[in-house]
Amino acid sequence: MLSAKVRRKIAPSNGETDNSADKQEQLLLSATICNGEDLGPFVRKAFASGKPETLLHNLRHFARSKESEIEEVCKAHYQDFILAVDDLRSLLSDVDSLKSSLSDSNSKLQSVAGPLLTSLDSYLEAQTVSHNVNLALSLIFSCIKLSELCSRSNYHLSRGNFYMALKCVDSIETEFLDKTPSSTLKRMLEKKIPEIRSHIERNVSKEFGDWLVEIRVVSRNLGQLAIGQASAARQREEDLRIKQRQAEEQSRLSLRDCVYALQEEEEDGLSGVMGDDGKDGYGNGGGNGLLGFDLTPLYRAYHIHQTLGLEDRFKQYYFENRKLQLTSDFQVSSMTPFLESHQTFFAQIAGFFIVEDQILRTGGDLISRMEVENLWETAVSKMCSVLEDQFSRMQTANHLLLIKDYVSLLGVTLRRYGYPVDALLDVLSKHRDKYHELLLSDCRTQIAEALAADKFEQMLMKKEYEYSMNVLSFQLQTSDIVPAFPYVAPFSTTVPDCCRIVRSFIEDSVSFMSHGGQLEFFDVVKKYLDRLLSEVLDEALLKLINASVHGVSQAMQVAANMAVLERACDFFFRHAAQLSGIPLRMAERGRRQFPLNNARDAAEEMLSGLLKQKVDGFMTLLENVNWMADEPTQSGNEYVNEVMIYLETLVSTAQQILPVPVLKRVMQDVLSHISEMIVGALLGDSVKRFNVNAIMGIDVDIRLLESFADNQAALLSDGDANQFKTALAEARQLINLLLSNHPENFLNPVIRERSYNTLDYRKVMTVSEKLRDPSDRLFGTFGSRAARQNPKKKSLDTLIKRLKDAT
Secondary structure, three states, rough: OOOOOOOOOOOOHHHHHHHHHHHHHHHHHHHHHOOOOOOOHHHHHHHHHHHHHHHHHHHHHHHHHHHHHHHHHHHHHHHHHHHHHHHHHHHHHHHHHHHHHHHHHHHHHHHHHHHHHHHHHHHHHHHHHHHHHHHHHHHHHHHHHHHHHHHHHHHHHHHHHHHHHHHHHHHHHHHOOOOOHHHHHHHHHHHHHHHHHHHHHHHHHHHHHHHHHHHHHHHHHHHHHHHHHHHHHHHHHHHHHHHHHHHHHHHHOOOOOOOOOOOOOOOOOOOOOOOOHHHHHHHOOOOOOOOOOOHHHHHHHHHHHHHHHHHHHHHHHHHHHHHHHHHHOOOOOOOHHHHHHHHHHHHHHHHHHHHHHHHHHHOOOOOOOHHHHHHHHHHHHHHHHHHHHHHHHHHOOOHHHHHHHHHHHHHHHHHHHOOHHHHHHHHHOOOOOHHHHHHHHHHHHHHHHHHHHOOOOOOOOHHHHHHHHHHHOOOOOOOOOOOOEEEOOOOOHHHHHHHHHHHHHHHHHHHOOOOOOOOOOOHHHHHHHHHHHHHHHHHHHHHHHHHHOOOOOHHHHHHHHHHOOOHHHHHHHHHHHHHOOOHHHHHOOOOOOOOHHHHHHHHHHHHHHHHHHHHHHHHHHHHOOOOOOOOOOOOOOOHHHHHHHHHHHHHHHHOOOOOOHHHHHHHHHHHHHHHHHHHHHHHHHOOOOOOOOOHHHHHHHHHHHHHHHOOOOOOHHHHHHHHHHHHOOOHOOOHHHHHHHHHHOOOOOOHHHHOOOOOOOHHHHHHHHOOOOOOOOOOOOOOHHHHHHHHHHHHHHHHHHHHHHHH
């Protein structure tokens, strides 16, 4: 790394430094003077340094240098200067002659211009007068205009046209107040203009205050009208749907092509409530309507305050007053039941927001959308809390339904104006279960009263309208042919009474579920309908059957009622589907079993039990049978004749009210019971022994019963008649076995399954033992001579032995 070389600097001597500084200062001073600049800095510097002599020295030096220059210039132009002086002297004589000419011209000009100056003075004086006159005229005209404006302002004030009065006052203030020459008039205007404005503001505020009071009544009426129109529109929709369902049902049942045209009706709206005319041109969609829905005072007050420069204050004043009114509308009177006051309560709120929507759309910036939305959120919150509180107290389904319907109409009405109503509908959905529980409770009471009033007698209908009201309206008819009147129905008054209760339940349930924000609600209606039928109606019928049915006629009537109610249940589910807007094919696809199974089975069981009791009374005549008869009876035993008379009478009576399937099941049960009684008599201890003749007499009895079953083929089908005969199968098979030449075939599984499948081998053994007569041993030992001579006896003995071995 190379080291830097430092050169030695030689400082100049002090004398040389001072001379160079003086020269430099002289040059700067000379340049400043030549340029005509200010010498102040040099003077201050000289005195500040304490060397004014240097400055004087430099100034003298500069003066000397300039004197020499002047002298040189003068020397250079001396000759020219002399020539110039000579020229000036030669011109002096010409100047004198010119001076005398000018003097003469001036004299002539003075003599001529004198009269002109006098005329000019007169002209100027006249011009001044004219100017003053013109000024006076303009001021007079200004005063006239001012007077006209004042007069016009007073006229508008007297007519209540405050905006035009304010425009006149503004014109006076801007155009004439500062230009008014009269101080008195000016002071008067300065005093009166604020007074006029204050007067206008007071009057407009009073009108606005009156409007605030009036609009509350108008809002309530307006809300009621709007909700009424929504209700009418809903009713038209319901009527249209009913017609459409009827047309669809006709097209489903008919092969004819049907053409449907949906008639569109123009929405009424509230156009008839709102006019367009208003004083001072304040129409803005608010005018005078059928209910006095007039926004003119509001818009006039708003416009006047805008003109007065008080727009923001008025907007705040309006919002605060309307908010106070809404808060007051939220008050629910504890003195009046909510059921009576709920329409007024909700109509007041609906009218309030209909008015606010109109003001929002036509009132300019009087109220903002955000402010309206905040008011609506407050209103929704309060209405939800009121509904929650009131619903929690209600214990009547009809009351809850009435309020729900009105709230849903409120939602439909306000949704048309763009207000969200989902929160209100959520509250309604939340209380769906409570409503249906109350409805089920009401129906339980009504059904109990209807059943308690039943006299177990067939219903008599004297007029066609009664038939239509009690049969056709529930589709209970079995034929499309209208019967002759008076008409005796197969059911009692309980059936149409219960049908009306169930139909009312369906309609109330659908009414609650519809228009509540849920589009598909058939499953909910069906669930509660199932509960009504299976829990309420079924249990009530069971209670009736167990507690109030004491005779065959009563039991038969209840069984007939159950058969009719089975058809009614099909109608209930179809009716619920139609009201819910569900196609019938979809409703039928999801059908379940008959919901009144328990009551139907109990009714048939009760009828069968009572019939069996009756039959048991006749079957006691079995004790009169001669079990050791010398010869078989040809016409049947006494008991069977009595039973046959009773059964034939029973069938002829029952077929008038009982449906064939019910009659078949009951009669089959009774015949089966008779068969059991016959077998039981043979097995019983009262019969110690019997012979073949007695068995042949029982065979005749069974043939008579089978003949009775065959005779029912006209009432039943052949298959059903055969089922009647199968009810006697046990007795028939036992008698056939006892009369058989080869009873040991019972031991053959194939033959037993084909011909003796209802017999129990223990019963067969017991009965066979009784057929053995000690005096004439038909069933002797295998080694006896009689056994060798009687193959049938041998066969029976073999059967008994094998059966004993099996046991």
